Amino acid sequence: MMAIELKLSRADRIYRPSEHIEGTIIITSSSPISHHGIKITINGAVNLQARSGVTGVIDSLYGSVKPIKIMSKCVDVSHSRKLAAGKTLVPFSITLASPGSDEFFETFHGENISIQYLITADVVRGYLHKPLSMTMEFIIESDRAKLMETIPSPEMVSFYITQDTQSHQLLPELLSGGFRISGKMVTQCTLSNPLTGDLTVEASAAQIESIDIQLLRVESILVGEKFISETSVIQTTQVADGDVYRSMMLPIYIIVPRLLTCPTVLAGQFSIEFQVSIVITFRSELSKLYPKGDLRTPKPWLAMQTLPLRLIRTK
Known part of the structure; x- marks a missing residue:
C-alpha cells in the first residue's frame, strides 16, 4: 500500500x-x-x-x-x-x-x-x-x-427607482399609482470591507413583497476583435421582507464572498467586472404563479436599478 x-x-x-x-x-x-x-x-x-x-x-x-x-x-x-x-x-x-x-x-x-x-x-x-x-x-x-497604502473612501452613488426609470412593462397598478424608492450605494470598495448603503421607500401605491440586493459578475472574453460578455448572480441578499414603512431608511450591509470575487480585472484578453442590483418586488397575484428565484429577468411586478461596482484590494 x-x-x-x-x-x-x-x-x-x-x-x-x-x-x-x-x-x-x-x-x-x-x-x-x-x-x-x-x-x-x-x-x-x-x-x-x-x-x-x-x-x-x-x-x-x-x-x-x-x-x-x-x-x-x-x-x-x-x-x-x-x-x-x-x-x-x-x-x-x-x-x-x-x-x-x-x-x-x-x-x-x-x-x-x-x-x-x-x-x-x-x-x-x-x-x-x-x-x-x-x-x-x-x-x-x-x-x-503593489497595493494602495491607504484605504480609499468608499464612492457612494445616489439612485432613484420610479415607474419612469423602468424600461420594461409594469403592472397597471404600478403605472397608475406610481412608486419612488431612493437611496445611495457604494460603487467602489475594498474586498475586505462590506458593501454598504441605504434605501428609503418614499412612496408606493402598491404593497411591497420584498427588497433584494444582488451582487453580479460580468465576465467578458475577447473572441477575434469582439468581447463576448455574460452577467450572472454571485449572491442575493434580502434587505426587507414585506410591505415596509414609508419614509423609513433601510440600511444595506453585504459581506463580499472571497473566492467568488476578486479585484476588478481589465486585461487584454478578458475582463472580470462587478455590478450591484437593487430589486423591488411588488405584491401581485400574478407574481404568485412564478418562482421568486430569477430576479434578473424584468417582470411586470419587478422594479430594479443596476449600478457598476469596482472592487479593489488594499494593504
Whole structure:
C-alpha cells in the first residue's frame, strides 16, 4: 500500500507572487519503494469553463478559446533513491514569480471564467509501477508592494427607482399609482470591507413583497476583435421582507464572498467586472404563479436599478 499527501505551510493556502510556497510531501508505504525522482509542478491559468446543463454565449465558445497561461514551473525536490517502509517526509520551498515574469491575477472562481493556481507533487516511478501524484489548489492574492497604502473612501452613488426609470412593462397598478424608492450605494470598495448603503421607500401605491440586493459578475472574453460578455448572480441578499414603512431608511450591509470575487480585472484578453442590483418586488397575484428565484429577468411586478461596482484590494 502506497499513498502520497501534500501539505502546505499555510493552513489558508494564501500566497503572494513574490513569496515562497513551502510545504511537505508525505509518502507512506507498507514496504520499501524505489523512485526516479520527486518533483513539484506549479501551474496557473485563466480557464474558460462550461456550465453543466446550461448553454450561454460564452458556453458555446468552450473548446475554441484556449486557456491563458499565467505561470508554469517544475522543480525537482529529490533525486532517485529508495525509500524505506513507513512514512517519508520531503520538504520543499519554491519561489512563485520569476524575474521578468508576467502579471499574476488573483484567484477567482466565476460562472464562465476561473483563475486557478495548482500545485502537484509527483513521485516518478518505472513503467511497471503506478505513479504517485497529488494536486492541490492554492490561492493567490496581489503583492502587498503593489497595493494602495491607504484605504480609499468608499464612492457612494445616489439612485432613484420610479415607474419612469423602468424600461420594461409594469403592472397597471404600478403605472397608475406610481412608486419612488431612493437611496445611495457604494460603487467602489475594498474586498475586505462590506458593501454598504441605504434605501428609503418614499412612496408606493402598491404593497411591497420584498427588497433584494444582488451582487453580479460580468465576465467578458475577447473572441477575434469582439468581447463576448455574460452577467450572472454571485449572491442575493434580502434587505426587507414585506410591505415596509414609508419614509423609513433601510440600511444595506453585504459581506463580499472571497473566492467568488476578486479585484476588478481589465486585461487584454478578458475582463472580470462587478455590478450591484437593487430589486423591488411588488405584491401581485400574478407574481404568485412564478418562482421568486430569477430576479434578473424584468417582470411586470419587478422594479430594479443596476449600478457598476469596482472592487479593489488594499494593504
